[in-house]
Amino acid sequence: MAVSAALVIGPMRMADVAAVLEIERLSFSSPWPxxxxxxxxxxxxLAHYRVARLADGVVAFGGIWLMVDxxxxxxxxxxxxxxxQGIGRRLLLQLAEVALELGSSRMTLEVRVSNEAAQRLYHSFGFNITGRRVAYYSDDGEDALVMTTPDLAGPAMQAVLAAEQARASENGLG
Ligand SMILES: CC(C)(COP(=O)(O)OP(=O)(O)OC[C@H]1O[C@@H](n2cnc3c(N)ncnc32)[C@H](O)[C@@H]1OP(=O)(O)O)[C@@H](O)C(=O)NCCC(=O)NCCS
Structure with a gap:
């Protein structure tokens, strides 16, 4: 389903933190303060954060740390x-573009083993499971999967990024 209003993605600012905290609170068992x-x-x-906004305010956020490459x-x-509504995909595409611009050769993350929705998103975005961190989450001891992309500038990820750009345009999230 496409969103009906224009989605605008830009750098996270201090004024966005309250809205971001509310999304964190609704999304995670141990939200950041x-x-x-x-x-x-x-x-x-090393930190680069982005927010996605619709007319009524911030609807999504994400960030990367640039660790060497x-x-x-x-x-x-x-x-x-x-x-x-495709907003997660669109924001992930933006983070991949930021990572490429900053000279990263790949993206990586940790995700709860139980978080199938996020894992599906990351898989479809070219991430593969490359490790497991036992009892990574301190609130409940759940394991994390480590997921990593191939080379962002290589043919496999370039094809993923081109497909995601086309999908975003089709959905009016260009
Ligand atoms: C994971 C999350 C970011 C996805 O955001 P979203 O905007 O709903 O994702 P999109 O609409 O772009 O969907 C992208 C893909 O993710 C997968 N996906 C998303 N939600 C899903 C769900 N509830 N069940 C199964 N697959 C799901 C699908 O593969 C989907 O592609 P499709 O719509 O073509 O089938 C969102 O569910 C979220 O904020 N979850 C809580 C926080 C979180 O888990 N963050 C990640 C921590 S590592």
Whole structure:
């Protein structure tokens, strides 16, 4: 299902933190506190955060840390009222474009083993399972899967990114 209003993606600002915290609270069992985002936006030179907005405000957010040549997705979420509309895909595409621009050769992340929705998104975006971190989540001891893309500039990921760009345009999320 396509969203009806224009989606605009841009850098996360301090003024966005309250809306981002609300999406975090609705999405994660251990949401980040406000100061964590404030630190990321003001003090962490490796951090690059983006938000996606519709007319009524921020509906999704995500960020990467640039670790040498690897872009590590630190957090990523879509407001529950706006899921299954392609916004997660569109924002992930944006993060991949930022990662490429910054010279990353691949993207990586951790995801809960129980989080099948996110794993499906990442699989369809070219990520593969490359590891498992036992008892990674401190709130309940759940394991994390490590998922990593092939070379972002290589043919496989370039084909994924081109397909995602075409899909975003078709859905009016261009
Ligand atoms: C995971 C999440 C970011 C997906 O965002 P979204 O905007 O709903 O995703 P999209 O609409 O772009 O869907 C992309 C793909 O993800 C998969 N997907 C998303 N939600 C799904 C669900 N509930 N069940 C199964 N697959 C799902 C599908 O493969 C989907 O592609 P399709 O619509 O062509 O079938 C969102 O569910 C979310 O914010 N979850 C809570 C936070 C979270 O888990 N973040 C990731 C932490 S690693």
């Amino acid at each position: 406000a100061f964590a985002f404030e630190q990321e936006l003001t003090a962490n030179r 690897e872009a590590h997705i630190t957090t990523f979420g879509v407001h529950p009222d706006h899921r299954r």
